[in-house]
Amino acid sequence: MENIYHPQVQSDKTALLFVESEEFERSIKDALLTASYSVLPMVVDNFVLQKLESFDPDVIILDVDRIKPSHIATLNIIQQITPKPIVFYVEYPTHDMIKAVIDSKINAYIASDRLPYHVEATLQIAFARFNEVQALRSELSEVKDKLENRKWLDRAKGLIMQQKGISENDAHKMLRKMAMDKGKKMDVVARDLVSYMEAFS
Incomplete structure (x- = not known):
């Protein structure tokens, strides 16, 4: 068929x-x-x-x-x-x-x-609802990603503060400089740093 x-x-x-x-x-x-x-x-x-x-x-x-x-x-x-x-x-x-x-x-x-003349209208409603739900899911996913990234940044700053004996603001500046030097996002550098420091702690 x-x-x-x-x-x-x-x-x-x-x-x-x-x-x-x-x-x-x-x-x-x-x-x-x-x-x-x-x-x-x-x-x-x-x-x-x-x-x-x-x-x-x-x-x-x-x-x-x-x-x-x-x-x-x-x-x-x-x-x-x-x-x-x-x-x-x-x-x-x-x-x-x-x-x-x-x-x-x-x-x-x-x-x-x-009924044939109702089918197209039904599909239009289905597409509208689908797009709305997908947009909400995308927004929720972005929020979750931001929260997850924030956790890594906080953990990295905490480890730097503990090791260097510096303030949170200075730890943040250090992370930002590391990210700029490596050409990476701060959350990526934070993940790498936490993984490295915890592996050798």
Whole structure:
């Protein structure tokens, strides 16, 4: 079944359409083509990750009757490797299904309306939510990195102060000069210094 369907209007937008069997409902595929997406329908199986090496979609869509744990597990792995907007089209959504998706921390949008003229709007919402969540994750990652770097700087300054008997301000100046001399960031120099001094302490 792994044929890529292309829209009549040339576009670089791509969608990976996960389905339960080769006898899948065609309405989502046709709606995606109308929205100028190239579509690759694919049965969810153990070889999905290998197949993704040759197809890098803009959005991943799961069109199924019910969300299964195996679906969530597969999408969770994909999202860890290459985050994408994900849309679940579920015929019979239940509270347990929605909770399972939320608990999995997959950045997904759940819909049941398969009307062709609603599909593109649903994808736009999914992209907007995906970008918002990714921005928040990036911001959180930056904050964590800054806190981690600050810990290394504080440890390095503490060791310098202890060894040299100088103030924190002077230790900071010494670290800054070392970083400038080596052409490295202060946190990198701090990590190297702490590792070296602790190894020989």
